[in-house]
Amino acid sequence: xxxxxxxxxxxxxxxxxxxxxxxxxxxxxxxxxxxxxxxxxxxxxxxxxxxxxxxxxxxxxxxxxxxxxxxxxxxxxxxxxxxxxxxxxxxxxxxxxxxxxxxxxxxxxxxxxxxxxxxxxxxxxxxxxxxxxxxxxxxxxxxxxxxxxxxxxxxxxxxxxxxxxxxxxxxxxxxxxxxxxxxxxxxxxxxxxxxxxxxxxxxxxxxxxxxxxxxxxxxxxxxxxxxxxxxxxxxx
Amino acid sequence: xxxxxxxxxxxxxxxxxxxxxxxxxxxxxxxxxxxxxxxxxxxxxxxxxxxxxxxxxxxxxxxxxxxxxxxxxxxxxxxxxxxxxxxxxxxxxxxxxxxxxxxxxxxxxxxxxxxxxxxxxxxxxxxxxxxxxxxxxxxxxxxxxxxxxxxxxxxxxxxxxxxxxxxxxxxxxxxxxxxxxxxxxxxxxxxxxxxxxxxxxxxxxxxxxxxxxxxxxxxxxxxxxxxxxxxxxxxx
DNA sequence: AAGTATAATTGTACCGGTACAATTATACAA
DNA sequence: TTGTATAATTGTACCGGTACAATTATACTT
Numbered sequence: 066x067x068x069x070x071x072x073x074x075x076x077x078x079x080x081x082x083x084x085x086x087x088x089x090x091x092x093x094x095x096x097x098x099x100x101x102x103x104x105x106x107x108x109x110x111x112x113x114x115x116x117x118x119x120x121x122x123x124x125x126x127x128x129x130x131x132x133x134x135x136x137x138x139x140x141x142x143x144x145x146x147x148x149x150x151x152x153x154x155x156x157x158x159x160x161x162x163x164x165x166x167x168x169x170x171x172x173x174x175x176x177x178x179x180x181x182x183x184x185x186x187x188x189x190x191x192x193x194x195x196x197x198x199x200x201x202x203x204x205x206x207x208x209x210x211x212x213x214x215x216x217x218x219x220x221x222x223x224x225x226x227x228x229x230x231x232x233x234x235x236x237x238x239x240x241x242x243x244x245x246x247x248x249x250x251x252x253x254x255x256x257x258x259x260x261x262x263x264x265x266x267x268x269x270x271x272x273x274x275x276x277x278x279x280x281x282x283x284x285x286x287x288x289x290x291x292x293x294x295x296x297x298x299x300x301x
Numbered sequence: 302x303x304x305x306x307x308x309x310x311x312x313x314x315x316x317x318x319x320x321x322x323x324x325x326x327x328x329x330x331x332x333x334x335x336x337x338x339x340x341x342x343x344x345x346x347x348x349x350x351x352x353x354x355x356x357x358x359x360x361x362x363x364x365x366x367x368x369x370x371x372x373x374x375x376x377x378x379x380x381x382x383x384x385x386x387x388x389x390x391x392x393x394x395x396x397x398x399x400x401x402x403x404x405x406x407x408x409x410x411x412x413x414x415x416x417x418x419x420x421x422x423x424x425x426x427x428x429x430x431x432x433x434x435x436x437x438x439x440x441x442x443x444x445x446x447x448x449x450x451x452x453x454x455x456x457x458x459x460x461x462x463x464x465x466x467x468x469x470x471x472x473x474x475x476x477x478x479x480x481x482x483x484x485x486x487x488x489x490x491x492x493x494x495x496x497x498x499x500x501x502x503x504x505x506x507x508x509x510x511x512x513x514x515x516x517x518x519x520x521x522x523x524x525x526x527x528x529x530x531x532x533x534x535x536x537x
Numbered sequence: 538a539a540g541t542a543t544a545a546t547t548g549t550a551c552c553g554g555t556a557c558a559a560t561t562a563t564a565c566a567a
Numbered sequence: 568t569t570g571t572a573t574a575a576t577t578g579t580a581c582c583g584g585t586a587c588a589a590t591t592a593t594a595c596t597t
Contacts (some may be wrong), residue, residue, distance in 0.1 A: 125548035126590030134475045239370045240530040244500045244523035262498030287480035294476040361578035362560030
C-alpha cells in the first residue's frame, strides 16, 4: 500500500475511533508531516484523498476540519467497489437467480464495447440489506476478462473476487440513473406491485486501462434505498 | 485563474473542439509540460482535475486518454454549480413562485446549522429545460450569508449571483436522494398525477469554510430527468 | 467596547528533481 | 509465426523547497 493511502486510511480511522464531528479540527499540516515522517506533498496527497471522499475539508489559513454528513442509512453512490464496503455493520445477502455464459444482445455489447459473438457471464441477483429486499440486479461480465464465475463467488462479492483472485483492478465507472415504474418481473422480485416507483441505475465499470468489463442494471426498492453523494468543487 | 485550472480548461476545450472520443490519446506529459511551459507537477494537477471531472484517464506506462460517456441528455450530478453549466445548449428557464424572507422550521434550521429565529430566504421555483417541466424546487438561503435576493436574480442563476456579486465561494455539498410518490402540490406543478414516481434530492451547500448556506429540496419530473455520475476510484 | 492596523499561522500553488512500476515496442530465438 | 527476453516509453510516488493568500490572533487606537 502506498504511503499516502496508508496515511489517509489512518487519519480516517482516527476520525472514526475518536468519533470526531463536522467542524472538528485535525492537527496542522506540519504536525502531520512530522507525525508520519513524510514530506509535505505526501501528506497533502493523503488529505486530498480524504477530501475527495468527503471526510475532511481544508481551509487555508485556518486548518484541516472534519466533514461529516449526519444521515445514517444513506448509501454512498461512489462505491465503485460495489456496496459491500459501504454499509456500516449492516448485512448484505443475495439470492442468486442465475449465473451463466451467454451472448450479449446489441445494447449490452455496445455498452461493453464488445461484439455480439463474444461471450459474457450473465448474473442475476436479488440483494438484501439486513434481510430487507434492496435491489434486483442483472449484470454482464466480459468473459475474456472474467473467465470464471460460480454461484459461491456471486453470492458474495464479485468485485472482491475479480480484484483479488484475478488481480484485475477497477479504474472508473459511468452510472446512468433514472426513475420509472416497475414491470411485472421486477415487482415480483422486489415484493412490490407493478407500476410502483423505482430507481434504475445502469453502470459500466471499466478497468484502469479503460476497457469496460461489467455492465449492470440495478432496479432499487424505492422504500429501502436512499443515497448520498458528497460533492466537492466547483472545480474551476 | 490558477495555472493548473487554466491548463485544464484549455485541454478540455481542445478535446471538445477536436471532438475526441473515448480512448483517444492526448500528448504525453513531457510535451504538455513544454507546450504550456510549466513544471511537471502543474500539468499533473491539471490532469488530475480533468480525471476527477471524468474527462480523461491516465495509464502509467501508456499515456493520457480521453474518457467520455456517450449518452447525451443525461445531466451530471456533480454540478455543485447548479444546472446551468451542465446542459450543453439546452435552455433553462424558471417560474418563480416565491421569494420571501421567513423563519426556518426545525428541520431546515438543523440542516443549515442555524437557529429557528434566524432569517432565511425562501425560494420556490418550477424549472424547465427546453420548455419541458424539469423539477420543482424549494430552497432556503441563510440570510446572514445571502443578504439580498429578488425575482430577477432567482429567475436566472442564484449561484452565479452569490459567487459573483457577493464574492462568496461554494465549497462542497451533501446530496441526499430517494425515490417516492408525488403529493398533490408537486404533481400539479410538474403536470403529473398524484402518486406518480419521483426522485427527490435534498442538498446542503456549504461555503469553503464549511458553513451551510443553502438547503434545497428538489422534486424531479421522472420522465424528463436522468442523471449520470462518473466515478473514479477505488481510491484505496 | 469596538474598530483597525499588524503580525503570526496555515494551507495551496508552483518549481525541479530522483526513483520506479506498468506498459509498449523491439530484437531475438524457437 | 509465436513466444520471450530486453529496452524504451510514460505516468506516479515521493522528496524538499520558495512564495503567497486567506485566516486568525494580537496589539493598538479611538
